[in-house]
Amino acid sequence: MQTLRLNPYLLPHKGLRYLMGKVSNLAGNLDQTKQEEVKKLQLLSNELFYLLEQHAHVEDHMILPDLESKCPGSTQENQQEHEYLEGLVIELGKKVDSLICGDSPRNFFEYFLSLSEFQSKYLAHMVFEERKVLNLIWENYSDEELFEQHHRIVSSFSPEKILRWFRYIVPALDPSERVMALSGLKANAPKVFFDQLMNVISSEMEPSAYFELLDALNERELA
Numbered sequence: 003m004q005t006l007r008l009n010p011y012l013l014p015h016k017g018l019r020y021l022m023g024k025v026s027n028l029a030g031n032l033d034q035t036k037q038e039e040v041k042k043l044q045l046l047s048n049e050l051f052y053l054l055e056q057h058a059h060v061e062d063h064m065i066l067p068d069l070e071s072k073c074p075g076s077t078q079e080n081q082q083e084h085e086y087l088e089g090l091v092i093e094l095g096k097k098v099d100s101l102i103c104g105d106s107p108r109n110f111f112e113y114f115l116s117l118s119e120f121q122s123k124y125l126a127h128m129v130f131e132e133r134k135v136l137n138l139i140w141e142n143y144s145d146e147e148l149f150e151q152h153h154r155i156v157s158s159f160s161p162e163k164i165l166r167w168f169r170y171i172v173p174a175l176d177p178s179e180r181v182m183a184l185s186g187l188k189a190n191a192p193k194v195f196f197d198q199l200m201n202v203i204s205s206e207m208e209p210s211a212y213f214e215l216l217d218a219l220n221e222r223e224l225a
Contacts, residue, residue, distance in 0.1 A: 007140055008148040010065055010155070013183060014057045015128045017171035021050050022121050024170075029114040037103040047098040047117075051091050053167065054124075058084050060155055068151060069135070072142040080135055083127050090120050161195055165202050172215075173206045181218045188219055 025046050033039050062084060066077040097113045143151075159167070164187075172180055188196050204212050 007145060008152055009132075009136060010139070010148070010152065011128070011132055011136060012179070013171050013175070014053075014060075014167070015132065016174035016179075017167060018050075018053060018057065018128070019125070020174035021046075021053065021170040022124070025050050026114075026117060026121055029110075029117055032110060034107060034110050035104055040101055040103045044098050044101065048095065049166070051095050053170070054091055055088070056163065056167075058088060060158075064151065064155055064158075065139075069139060069142065073138055076138055077135075080131065083130070087120075087124060087127060090123070094120060165199060168199055169202050169206055172203045173211075177211075177214065177218065180215050181222055184215070184219060185222050188223065 025043075028039075028043050028046060032043055062081070066080060070077045094113075094116060097116060101109060101113060139148075168183075172183060175183060184199075187199065191199075200216075203215075207215070
């Protein structure tokens with residue numbers, strides 16, 4: 003069986019797809035007369051916008067400059083798309099923050115439509131990166147360079163940022179990817195932090211899948 007090489011887009015993109023789905027679903031079935039639901043939509047939307055901004059920062063300051071140095075001119079289209087999408091995120095943030103419990107249903111529906119429109123564009127952007135940009139990365143990087151870049155990216159994350167990302171990344175992965183993503187952290191992170199991380203992850207996963215993950219991590223540790 004052919005093994006895929008290290009993919010810098012795999013974890014963040016799956017996490018963003020998962021979180022976008024949650025926000026879209028909530029925006030579509032929201033009870034606009036309940037303050038707690040409106041607040042939840044605002045909090046979850048802004049969490050999505052925060053992670054989108056963090057992901058764009060990693061791409062714009064680490065992934066794309068590295069690729070541009072190896073393959074001049076190859077990142078221009080991607081950078082232009084980032085600028086356009088970042089502008090849409092700013093507008094979405096303004097719209098969701100302006101929503102008020104009991105406000106006109108039209109305002110809530112407008113946010114839902116704008117969010118859906120953005121989601122369609124961002125999904126297309128991620129596929130562009132996963133097909134075209136990723137192939138350029140694989141053509142121009144050795145495995146050692148990919149791992150070195152991955153280490154620099156992960157090392158730039160604070161513990162708080164890892165918790166926020168992995169809450170949505172791990173449930174979006176397949177079982178083998180979950181073990182891959184967490185086994186290194188379990189081996190190297192302080193136990194207190196790893197236990198906190200697993201507690202955060204458990205709140206987003208079905209119990210059966212979560213306990214299967216725990217068993218797989220324990221088996222990996224004993225192997």
